[in-house]
Amino acid sequence: MRLYTYQVNNQTPQIGIGFKEHPGLLWPLEVFHLSYTDMNDLIRHVPLEKLILKADCHKVNPKNALPIDTLHLMAPIPYPRQDILCLGINYAEHAVESARFHKDSFLVNQEKAVYFSKRVHKASGPDETIPLHENLTSSLDYEAELAVILGKDCQNIKREDITPDTARQYIYGYTILNDVSARDLQVEHKQWYFGKSLDGFAPMGPCIVTADEITFPPVLPISSRINGELRQQSCTNYLIHPIDEIISELSSGITLTAGTIIATGTPAGAGMGYTPPKFLKSGDEVICEIEGIGKLRNLVE
Structure with a gap:
């Protein structure tokens, strides 16, 4: 998986997930029944194995995806919590x-x-x-x-x-x-x-x-x-x-x-x-x- 932090029209940053099988697309994290908007919190509270299972359980539909080139990509962790x-x-x-x-x-x-x-x-x-x-x-x-x-x-x-x-x-x-x-x-x-x-x-x-x-x-x-x-x-x-x-x-x-x-x-x-x-x-x-x-x-x- 590819984890992105992105913005749409300068709104609150969101987290999205992309897959190598679908280059150029990402799905908002909420599609996977997760509500985090800060990558620090996602990493802290959702172990990688759980995230993998979540992604596997939800068959992604390209019709529900966002084209990455239409989004403002931020650093994946825009505000690190330590040096x-x-x-x-x-x-x-x-x-x-x-x-x-x-x-x-x-x-x-x-x-x-x-x-x-x-x-x-x-x-x-x-x-x-x-x-x-x-x-x-x-x-x-x-x-x-x-x-x-x-x-x-x-x-x-x-x-x-x-x-x-x-x-x-x-x-x-x-x-x-x-x-x-x-x-x-x-x-x-x-x-x-x-x-x-x-x-x-x-x-x-x-x-x-x-x-x-x-x-x-x-x-x-x-x-x-x-x-x-x-x-x-x-x-x-x-x-x-x-x-x-x-x-x-x-x-x-x-x-x-x-x-x-x-x-x-x-x-x-x-x-x-x-x-x-x-x-x-x-x-x-x-x-x-x-x-x-x-x-x-x-x-x-």
Whole structure:
């Protein structure tokens, strides 16, 4: 299933469900006798297995569907209830290009996972703008990332308990996150929180693909294009620290709640990795794509 948050004529946001057998269509959640309008609440109160059963029990009729291209898609979780948890330098080649850009701020050959958080007041949806924040930064950068959405509260989860057969007990689904970054702020402050957390720095979407539709661990081609130019191209199986390790390590001392978003890191090809750097400018079109999830398009202004 594909879970969307959408609006019709600027009305209250709604949740819809799409199916790969019916591309371009979604059905309002109420069709499945569920009344949630906030994805956080759906994830908290309706376990994935129950949602799958609900969807299976209701034979969808295309006549009752809404064409997605007539709707305003928002980020699937527009208002996360906690900071997004992020992995830094979690692809080997990105670690190299990061250290080359500024070795004192970006370590290479880091044995332990690098964690940081990203404050998000409101996550941007497809086709929404990425603000330049010209008063704060002159090195605006993009990062295509696979984001994991947890489906239950997690405490002291053992890595060996997260298997291809059990992963969806912990993971509700996956989406695309563009971890927009102000590189100069990262360097100046010698930490990443401020430079990762400016308003508009968390485009997300276009949907959450539920964990039952993606084999665990995910092996998904990931890429980004700027104005049609291919910049990043890799695969999620190249994560240095894989998803099961991340969930296990974080939950060993932190309670991870249902709906938590974990951004797993970006591959090589970010703007800072080029000589000279290719940072974003006004009017740029940014498309992040993960096979099996979709495309996330945003314009810079």
